Amino acid sequence: MRQMMKGNEAIAEAAMRAGCRFFFGYPITPQTELMEYLARRLPEVGGTFLQAESEVAAINMVYGAAGAGGRVMTSSSGPGICLKQEGISFLASAELPCLIVNVMRGGPGLGTIQPSQGDYFQATRGGGNGDYYLPVLSPSSVQEMADLAYKAFELAERYRTPVMLLTDGVMGQMMEPLDFPDSPPVPGEKSWITDGCKNRSRRLVKTLYLDPADLEAHNRHLQEKFEQLRASETMSETYAADGAELLIVAFGICARVARTAVDNLRAEGFPVGLFRPISLWPFPAASLQNAAEGVKSLLAVELNAGQMVEDVRMALPGRKVDFYGRMGGVVISATEIEAEARKVFAGGVS
């Protein structure tokens, strides 16, 4: 049944329908509705909502709950996600599945409660200590907030990894109609959880490997998993890319705005298309290379000083990629993107 919902609430409801029964979090704008929604809804389905004393405590509760076999999540924004990095590194090493939602706000520091995409680097480069990555998914509509929440749990349990949903304050507040996916993700195999060693040998959830050979072997195992994710789990979308001479690359809220700009520019006769990474890590480099074939110019648009553009440039070595970004909580308008695109055309699409 189609219903109207705010982005933050769509993630919460979808996570619940995806079988998530445990939430541990700490209030911070602009993610608060998400936790308030679950504070209301989770007890109705026999789930547990717990407001933790800090984001540090919340993510470590997630660790304990995931290790005990619970389908579990947390959510926060910039300053709170920083505090969670300790736990995220531990979750990645101990290979514990969970969902972490970052409803981004402007930084650094306290910054602002207005939207931003400034946490791209932190999210896609692991964020905590040590060599690790976690899948990072970026929704561009309220429908996708729900779809990707399901996808996140599926990936988390299939690969035994924390997964991040990276969105922002505008997306979180946006009201749109959506349908919830039908069936929750199939639970992953859980022969590793610590739930009391009844009729089996004991199990251990840990991250300490004192012998360098052991830790290197563990790291190699993690790296193999990351390789597998890179090979099989990239997600992206192209829009009006056929015959495009200029390809705009944008994710999340910027991709939405860019879509409008593409429509307007196309109406004026400019051959412009859009490439939208949905998985930010693993970055859909191969799909981007395909989409960029035959394209003359590229323009990355982000709500930051230029972060995803580095992945775009890495995917397209030797190609010139222009960048347009705003910071500090300013949201880019379609008009601004159109102006940037016209500049590219005026300079001669190269």
Add this chain to the structure above:
Amino acid sequence: MSRNAFVRPACMTSARTHYCPGCGHGIAHRLVAETIDELEIRERTVGVAAVGCSILIYNYFDIDMQEAAHGRAPAVATGIKRVLPDRIVFTYQGDGDLASIGLAEIVHAAARGENITVVFVNNANYGMTGGQMAPTTLPGQKTTTTPRGRNVHLAGHPLRMAELLATLDGPSYLARVSLHNPVEVARAKKSIRKAFQCQLLGMGFSMVEVLSSCPNNWGMEPAKALEWVEKNMVPYYPLGVFRDAMAPASSREVTENRDESSPKREG
């Protein structure tokens, strides 16, 4: 020490512990293990190891365990217990872990009355990292980061965790025990058992603070270290029961209004 001192508890592995001679961790482990055996809860217990000398506790216990980040064991235990409310969940933490970096986690777990049991080993310093000042380091005590002795005007005063948590409504059982002689070890065992029983009865948060020795970093022979616990730690950290929700109401009142100088013993 308990009567069958040389018989390994069934829930302990045959691995030799890595602790220094005379270290209190080995005795404290044993008391926890005996309790698990006696209460017959091995197959439904999940332990949480904390960062510190006892991080490898999972090598010695034949039970399911999770290893927590430094100070976060009560949060990890909370996560486990909320998913598995019918399992017995305990943490085993040092004083740096529990009273310094993990202060928020322990206070809030206690305030929530989280139905977990905490075994808190207070050895007045950071053992694992080589004997730095802990929040429990005594005034005047020399450590590698207080080489002239802890100056309370610069480094602050020690925390008395059992008393601090006793100001909260959440805990069901709070006691401080010591391992400096066999009589005290026997009392410690009783307290640890009671703490686990509180959890089994669903009464909420329980913690036993165990005064313990670190002869290695204190630079003392094991016997001398035990003497140091008795002569220096016990006067600062009075032994006794600070909360006992299982006790009859009348004795509970006495316990909670105890006189600091003559702490009430668990009966």
